[in-house]
Amino acid sequence: MKQTKKTRKVPNGRLKDSRNNWKKKAVLRRLENEQLKKQLKERTVSRDKWKTKYQELKKTGLVSNVFDGKKARKHQYSLALMVMVLELYKYGGMSLRSCRHSLICMFVCLNLSIRVPSHNTIRNWLCKGGIYRVKMRQSSSASYVLIVDESITFGSEKILLILGVKSDKIDEKKALSHNDMEVLYVGASKEWKGEQIKTELEQIAKQETIKYVVSDKGTNLRKAYNLLNYSHIEDCTHVFANDLKRIYGKDADFEAFRKLIGKLRRDWNLSKEKSKYMPPTMRGKMRFANIFPCVIWAQYILANWSNLSEEIQASLIFLKEKSAFIQSLIEVEKIFKFVCSKLKTNGFSKEEKQEILCVLSAMEVGKIGAIFIKNCEDYLENLSKKRKLLAQDNLLCSSDIIESYFGKFKTKINPNSRSGLTEFIFTIATFGRSFSQQEVKQAMQNIKCKDLKLYRNTARAA
Numbered sequence: 001m002k003q004t005k006k007t008r009k010v011p012n013g014r015l016k017d018s019r020n021n022w023k024k025k026a027v028l029r030r031l032e033n034e035q036l037k038k039q040l041k042e043r044t045v046s047r048d049k050w051k052t053k054y055q056e057l058k059k060t061g062l063v064s065n066v067f068d069g070k071k072a073r074k075h076q077y078s079l080a081l082m083v084m085v086l087e088l089y090k091y092g093g094m095s096l097r098s099c100r101h102s103l104i105c106m107f108v109c110l111n112l113s114i115r116v117p118s119h120n121t122i123r124n125w126l127c128k129g130g131i132y133r134v135k136m137r138q139s140s141s142a143s144y145v146l147i148v149d150e151s152i153t154f155g156s157e158k159i160l161l162i163l164g165v166k167s168d169k170i171d172e173k174k175a176l177s178h179n180d181m182e183v184l185y186v187g188a189s190k191e192w193k194g195e196q197i198k199t200e201l202e203q204i205a206k207q208e209t210i211k212y213v214v215s216d217k218g219t220n221l222r223k224a225y226n227l228l229n230y231s232h233i234e235d236c237t238h239v240f241a242n243d244l245k246r247i248y249g250k251d252a253d254f255e256a257f258r259k260l261i262g263k264l265r266r267d268w269n270l271s272k273e274k275s276k277y278m279p280p281t282m283r284g285k286m287r288f289a290n291i292f293p294c295v296i297w298a299q300y301i302l303a304n305w306s307n308l309s310e311e312i313q314a315s316l317i318f319l320k321e322k323s324a325f326i327q328s329l330i331e332v333e334k335i336f337k338f339v340c341s342k343l344k345t346n347g348f349s350k351e352e353k354q355e356i357l358c359v360l361s362a363m364e365v366g367k368i369g370a371i372f373i374k375n376c377e378d379y380l381e382n383l384s385k386k387r388k389l390l391a392q393d394n395l396l397c398s399s400d401i402i403e404s405y406f407g408k409f410k411t412k413i414n415p416n417s418r419s420g421l422t423e424f425i426f427t428i429a430t431f432g433r434s435f436s437q438q439e440v441k442q443a444m445q446n447i448k449c450k451d452l453k454l455y456r457n458t459a460r461a462a
Helices: 012-060 079-091 096-109 119-135 194-205 219-228 236-248 252-268 292-303 310-315 317-321 323-346 350-361 367-390 400-410 423-431 437-446 449-458
Strands: 143-150 158-166 182-189 209-215 232-234
Touching: 079 096, 079 119, 079 423, 079 437, 096 119, 119 182, 119 423, 119 437, 119 449, 143 194, 143 219, 143 400, 158 194, 158 400, 158 423, 182 194, 182 423, 194 209, 194 219, 209 367, 219 232, 232 236, 232 367, 236 323, 236 367, 252 292, 252 317, 252 323, 292 317, 292 323, 310 317, 317 323, 323 350, 323 367, 350 367, 400 423, 423 449
Parallel strands: 143 209, 209 232
Antiparallel strands: 143 158, 158 182
16 A cells, blocks of 8 residues: 655644744844944954053053063063962962952052953962972972871862971971971872872872871871871870860760850840850861860850849859859860960970970869870870980971961862862962062963863872
C-alpha cells in the first residue's frame, strides 16, 4: 500500500499571531540597533574630546610627571604608581575598588590628569607581586624559624600557609611584625593531611635551613613534623586554651555562664536601655582562648552592681550568686594575660622564665588559679628542655602573626564563595615588607596574566 505523508493543519489564527510576533521582534531589534549606534557615536565624540583636552594639557605642562617615570616592559602604568597601589592595599587594608577611588580622589585634589587603573588591573598587579615573592624567591644561607597553620574553611577549601623568619632577624624585645616575615608557601585544598604538609616542608628545606617550627597542636601538623624529625614549639595561646578547656570544659557553672551570655545577647540585642550592658560574643571554636572579654564584662557588671536597675539585676543575678566562680575566671585571666604577654613580646629565655615564675609565685589565687599556674609552670619547663636541645638562647613560642595573616586575608574575600579559592590567595605574600620598584618591575615582567590560572592550579594540593 502506498503510504501518504500526513500534514498537520495549523489554525489560521495561530499563524497570524506568529507572524505578528516576528514583526514586533524585528521592530524592537531595529530600535535597539539605532539606540546602540547613537550611543556609540556619542562615546566616540566624548573620547575624542577628552583625548584632545589631555593633549592640550600635556603641551602646556599641567600634567604632572610624578607617575610618568619608569615602566615595566609591555606595561602602560609607571612603577611608582604600581608601588603606591600595592602599599594602599597592604597597609591601608583597602579593597580593590577602594584603592582605585583613593587614587581618583588624590589625582583630583592635586589637579593631576593621569589615567587610573581599573580594579581588575590592580588585582592582576597584586597576584603577580604575590606569586613572584612565593615562586621566584631565591634561596639564602640564613636559617629559618617556620610558623605553620591551616586556615578555617573558605568556601569548600582550606589554606595552608607557611611563614618564615630569619633567625638573625628575631628581636628579643618585641613581637614579630609582618615586615619580619616571608611567605614560603601558600596553597589551597579541601583537606591537609600530614603527608601533604610534609611534602611542602621538604620543598622548603631544599632551599633553606629550618631550625624549628612554631604552630598549634593540630594532629596533621604534628604528624608532618614527626615524619621529618623537626622540633615543634607549641603556641602558648593554644596550650593555655587547652588547659582552660580541661578545667572548665565540663564545669556546670561555666556552661550556665555561657548559656546566660547567649540568652542576653538574643534578648537585649534590640533594646535601647539594655544593649549597653550586653555581653560580648563568645566564640564557639577556641572559646577558651577568647573568653576574657566576657570575663571583663562580668567584672564590670559586678563592680557597678548598685548602679543597675532592678530589672537588669534580676537578669544578671547569676553573676552575683556565682561570685566565687567569676572570681576564679578573673584570676585565670590575670595569669593568662601576664604569661602570654611576656612570651609573645620577648620570647622564651632563661631570664624570662625566672621572671615569670617569680611573679606567679607571689600571686594569691584560689584552687582553680593554682591549677592553672601549675599548668603554666609545666609549659615553661617543657620549653626549657627544648631550648637546651636546640642550643638556643631564645625561642619563639607564639603563632599570632599567622592568625593575623588569615584575618587580614579574610577581610579581602567572600569566605562563603562557591567558586573556591583562586590565584588571589597569593596576595597574602604582599602583606609583608614593602615592594621596591625593582621588585615590582621583575614581578610584572616575569609573571604573565595568562599564567595566573596555571599558578592557581599549582597552588592546589593534589
